[in-house]
Amino acid sequence: MIIQLSDVYIPKELLHREKQLNEIRNVFLNFKKFKCGTNLAIFGVTGSGKTTLVKKVIEEEDNSIYLTCSETITTHKTIKSIFNLRCQTHEEVLRLTIKKLKENPKIIIIDEIDKIKDINNLFNDLNTIYRNTMLPIIIITLKRNILKSMPVDARKTLFFERLRLPSYNANELRDILDSRLEQIEMELPPFEEGVRNYLSAISASNGSARTLIYMTLKCIQKGNFNQEFIDEVYKEMMKEDWFQFMDDLSETEKEFLKSLLDYCDWENETYSEVLQKKLGFSQSRVSQILNVFEKYAIIETHHKNMGRYGGRKRIIKFASEEIYNQLEGRI
Ligand SMILES: Nc1ncnc2c1ncn2[C@@H]1O[C@H](COP(=O)(O)OP(=O)(O)OP(=O)(O)O)[C@@H](O)[C@H]1O
Numbered sequence: 038m039i040i041q042l043s044d045v046y047i048p049k050e051l052l053h054r055e056k057q058l059n060e061i062r063n064v065f066l067n068f069k070k071f072k073c074g075t076n077l078a079i080f081g082v083t084g085s086g087k088t089t090l091v092k093k094v095i096e097e098e099d100n101s102i103y104l105t106c107s108e109t110i111t112t113h114k115t116i117k118s119i120f121n122l123r124c125q126t127h128e129e130v131l132r133l134t135i136k137k138l139k140e141n142p143k144i145i146i147i148d149e150i151d152k153i154k155d156i157n158n159l160f161n162d163l164n165t166i167y168r169n170t171m172l173p174i175i176i177i178t179l180k181r182n183i184l185k186s187m188p189v190d191a192r193k194t195l196f197f198e199r200l201r202l203p204s205y206n207a208n209e210l211r212d213i214l215d216s217r218l219e220q221i222e223m224e225l226p227p228f229e230e231g232v233r234n235y236l237s238a239i240s241a242s243n244g245s246a247r248t249l250i251y252m253t254l255k256c257i258q259k260g261n262f263n264q265e266f267i268d269e270v271y272k273e274m275m276k277e278d279w280f281q282f283m284d285d286l287s288e289t290e291k292e293f294l295k296s297l298l299d300y301c302d303w304e305n306e307t308y309s310e311v312l313q314k315k316l317g318f319s320q321s322r323v324s325q326i327l328n329v330f331e332k333y334a335i336i337e338t339h340h341k342n343m344g345r346y347g348g349r350k351r352i353i354k355f356a357s358e359e360i361y362n363q364l365e366g367r368i
Pocket residue numbers: 043044046047048050051052053054081082083084085086087088089090179213245246247250
């Protein structure tokens with residue numbers, strides 16, 4: 038394994054992210070100076086550098102607590118793991134966490150927040166922590182819309198500033214690749230211009246530096262730099278993602294997805310009652326399934342008041358044209 042091409046490696050330089058890096062730095066610097074600061078919601082597609090940017094700033098300024106929800110999954114475990122507490126009740130955990138944070142103030146960083154099953158509970162807890170400590174909170178998410186679905190009270194108090202990391206284009210990815218290859222000390226086979234350009238161009242289709250780095254590693258490992266081979270690796274990677282997603286779906290969820298595809302193409306919206314009627318599911322079942330798809334960033338939903346007689350409707354839309362097309366091809 039070449040450490041410089043693994044996910045744990047923090048690159049020496051982070052290219053094309055100067056502005057975003059400074060915004061994160063500012064939170065840390067303000068905290069250092071004034072012991073308070075802005076709350077930040079960092080969002081961007083997978084591989085856009087969210088985790089890496091934050092880890093870079095943590096390297097420079099060590100005054101934060103970093104957690105990732107891919108390990109904790111529930112609100113209770115997330116709050117518990119801020120200080121590795123072992124209490125019986127959740128209220129006790131929350132109370133002790135606040136007490137400890139007051140004694141030892143730190144910025145709280147919560148990565149991969151979309152993995153949390155009961156996210157509203159987490160937002161409510163963060164709200165309580167913030168009200169009691171005023172410590173800056175940074176959350177990291179794949180979803181543009183996460184703040185919309187937040188409980189109103191929490192949203193108003195926490196008042197997250199949004200920091201968007203755009204997907205990388207081919208030129209930016211090319212720079213990232215060149216810089217990363219330079220950081221590798223061991224002798225590498227020559228990476229020709231054409232190969233570098235091709236890797237960057239392919240990865241630009243999902244804008245992910247992770248895709249780029251993974252494919253580069255594969256080329257080195259197999260000693261193969263042909264376009265056909267690179268295409269194969271890319272296809273396999275994309276398949277893996279989708280297989281994983283599809284595998285995780287229950288039969289009911291698949292049936293639901295089919296109906297959804299019947300009712301809206303990617304530009305149109307529909308609302309939950311339509312699907313409820315079509316499938317004969319209960320309202321709570323439909324809303325549960327919608328939450329799953331929203332968590333995976335397949336769809337986006339929001340609530341809308343339809344006037345006095347229309348009531349409140351949950352509007353549903355596919356997250357992007359690309360996702361819509363891929364689903365259509367696979368279901
Ligand atoms: N601007 C950059 N310069 C150099 N390398 C980068 C840059 N952005 C991302 N990378 C590299 O791309 C890979 C993926 O980045 P990272 O893990 O930060 O993505 P992420 O946005 O957190 O993705 P996910 O949502 O899947 O967690 C890492 O290996 C990281 O080093």
